[in-house]
Amino acid sequence: METRQIQETIQMISEERLDIRTITMGISLFDCIDSDGAKARQKIYDKLTTSAKDLVKVANQIQSEYGIPIINKRISVTPISMIAAASDDSDYVAYAQTMEKAAEELGVDLIGGFTALVQKGYQSGDRKLIASIPEALDVTSRVCSSVNVGSTRSGINMDAVAQMGRVVKDIAAIDPVNCMSLVVFANAVEDNPFMAGAFHGVGEADRVINVGISGPGVVKRALEKVKGQPIDTVSETIKKTAFKVTRMGQLVGNVAAQRLNVPFGIVDLSLAPTPNEGDSVAEILEEIGLESVGAPGTTAALALLNDAVKKGGVMACEHVGGLSGAFIPVSEDAEMIRAVSAGRLNIEKLEAMTAVCSVGLDMIAIPGDTPAETISGMIADEAAIGVINNKTTAVRVIPAVGQKVGESIDFGGLFGTAPIMPVNTNSPKKFVDRGGRIPSPIHSFKN
Amino acid sequence: MKAIITVVGQDQVGIVAAVSKTLSDLKINITDISQTLMHGSFTMMLMGEWDEKNTAFAAAQDALNDLGEHLHLDIRIQRQELFDAIQKL
Numbered sequence: 320m321e322t323r324q325i326q327e328t329i330q331m332i333s334e335e336r337l338d339i340r341t342i343t344m345g346i347s348l349f350d351c352i353d354s355d356g357a358k359a360r361q362k363i364y365d366k367l368t369t370s371a372k373d374l375v376k377v378a379n380q381i382q383s384e385y386g387i388p389i390i391n392k393r394i395s396v397t398p399i400s401m402i403a404a405a406s407d408d409s410d411y412v413a414y415a416q417t418m419e420k421a422a423e424e425l426g427v428d429l430i431g432g433f434t435a436l437v438q439k440g441y442q443s444g445d446r447k448l449i450a451s452i453p454e455a456l457d458v459t460s461r462v463c464s465s466v467n468v469g470s471t472r473s474g475i476n477m478d479a480v481a482q483m484g485r486v487v488k489d490i491a492a493i494d495p496v497n498c499m500s501l502v503v504f505a506n507a508v509e510d511n512p513f514m515a516g517a518f519h520g521v522g523e524a525d526r527v528i529n530v531g532i533s534g535p536g537v538v539k540r541a542l543e544k545v546k547g548q549p550i551d552t553v554s555e556t557i558k559k560t561a562f563k564v565t566r567m568g569q570l571v572g573n574v575a576a577q578r579l580n581v582p583f584g585i586v587d588l589s590l591a592p593t594p595n596e597g598d599s600v601a602e603i604l605e606e607i608g609l610e611s612v613g614a615p616g617t618t619a620a621l622a623l624l625n626d627a628v629k630k631g632g633v634m635a636c637e638h639v640g641g642l643s644g645a646f647i648p649v650s651e652d653a654e655m656i657r658a659v660s661a662g663r664l665n666i667e668k669l670e671a672m673t674a675v676c677s678v679g680l681d682m683i684a685i686p687g688d689t690p691a692e693t694i695s696g697m698i699a700d701e702a703a704i705g706v707i708n709n710k711t712t713a714v715r716v717i718p719a720v721g722q723k724v725g726e727s728i729d730f731g732g733l734f735g736t737a738p739i740m741p742v743n744t745n746s747p748k749k750f751v752d753r754g755g756r757i758p759s760p761i762h763s764f765k766n
Numbered sequence: 767m768k769a770i771i772t773v774v775g776q777d778q779v780g781i782v783a784a785v786s787k788t789l790s791d792l793k794i795n796i797t798d799i800s801q802t803l804m805h806g807s808f809t810m811m812l813m814g815e816w817d818e819k820n821t822a823f824a825a826a827q828d829a830l831n832d833l834g835e836h837l838h839l840d841i842r843i844q845r846q847e848l849f850d851a852i853q854k855l
Contacts, residue, residue: 325849328852384827
């Protein structure tokens with residue numbers, strides 16, 4: 320091997336912040352169902368703590384031997400609404416506490432799957448689970464929740480959309496920071512390793528290892544070398560870089576799966592930013608040629624980036640899955656935060672961007688007095704983009720109680736801060752109050 | 767087991783000797799080596815091969831970390847599969 324290649328690889332890791340964002344073990348809980356809730360929770364705790372007992376140890380070993388940082392070790396489980404439905408419990412907060420206890424015991428960062436899938440309608444477990452979300456997120460710190468309210472096959476459940484607007488407000492009333500742990504999806508995927516939206520789908524194997532890669536810094540650095548060249552060169556450069564990044568994900572996933580004796584599922588080809596300098600998706604868009612993210616051309620540049628990442632990544636690994644696209648979480652991307660604070664990027668442009676990348680209006684702080692039905696309207700818009708375009712979309716907004724546009728909400732510690740963004744104040748109340756279901760779309764006559 | 771060892775830091779007398787001695791003590795065979803000075807900074811890359819029965823990866827890593835601290839050098843050891851995965855089709 321050439322010295323240059325060794326140097327390049329080391330530089331990608333040490334200077335350009337290339338890392339494995341997450342190793343997520345999916346664990347099925349179907350064999351934990353019991354009509355006695357306490358027994359079910361004991362089975363869940365036992366299954367989680369035995370299935371994933373070596374997860375953190377193996378991830379740390381791989382990090383040390385290969386010299387690649389593995390940032391998060393996580394678990395996703397079967398949607399709890401399905402597991403708890405057979406029990407006699409009237410609320411499911413205790414299930415979240417069991418998940419938390421197991422996650423703490425195992426030393427994993429987050430555990431996802433406090434989830435309900437209600438794209439077409441509610442079963443009894445879904446209602447109880449959704450009602451439990453505000454308290455469940457308040458009494459736990461590692462549990463993540465998601466609710467799927469629409470799909471291309473079944474349309475959009477507007478009753479659920481209306482309810483989730485109220486749930487987001489209820490969570491914020493307790494503590495706005497807890498809203499970080501809830502994602503409202505359309506077309507949720509079953510093998511997503513990223514939080515807060517990860518859950519272990521019903522079609523998955525009993526246990527599986529999924530890997531989420533990262534690397535916005537590596538892509539930006541590669542593009543710095545092709546300044547002023549045609550857009551075709553930009554696309555090719557991103558593809559080649561994505562290939563290398565994904566190969567690393569494939570290697571780590573294979574090694575982890577082998578050492579844990581668990582099948583390897585997928586690599587999620589997502590460019591996931593962090594608030595650290597040089598780890599920003601917005602900076603890639605600016606490197607492509609925009610004065611600022613949010614400028615006209617942003618959607619096109621993002622579409623190009625997203626597509627090139629997939630094209631490069633697909634060839635580099637055996638199975639691609641999860642969300643696989645560039646993430647645009649505002650509060651987790653240093654340049655997005657600057658752009659929003661300076662008024663260079665607004666929610667309407669972000670919404671347009673979600674039509675061409677994963678995953679949606681993500682980590683956006685909005686004024687605390689935003690009505691529930693307005694949040695429902697935002698959820699409905701995102702769901703419509705996903706359902707019509709046959710892609711995953713989501714909403715993770717944080718109503719900053721007692722705060723207004725121009726201020727910032729502090730998430731504490733590594734999560735940084737988010738500027739509060741203005742939301743259109745015209746009310747969608749009568750639309751949201753109608754309830755019912757938006758029918759599934761026709762997939763002919765595409766326009 | 768194959769690994770790539772990189773040594774970066776302020777140039778000084780005896781780096782190659784010290785690193786080679788440590789690898790030899792660990793029963794790690796050097797299969798390739800290159801060394802240069804980049805902007806006054808010493809940079810060396812070695813490929814090492816050894817039997818894991820004789821030396822565990824963690825033991826080799828600890829010994830090289832200790833040496834790096836002693837000589838004020840940044841010494842990394844990483845399994846070679848990583849480089850192959852990223853750089854080879």
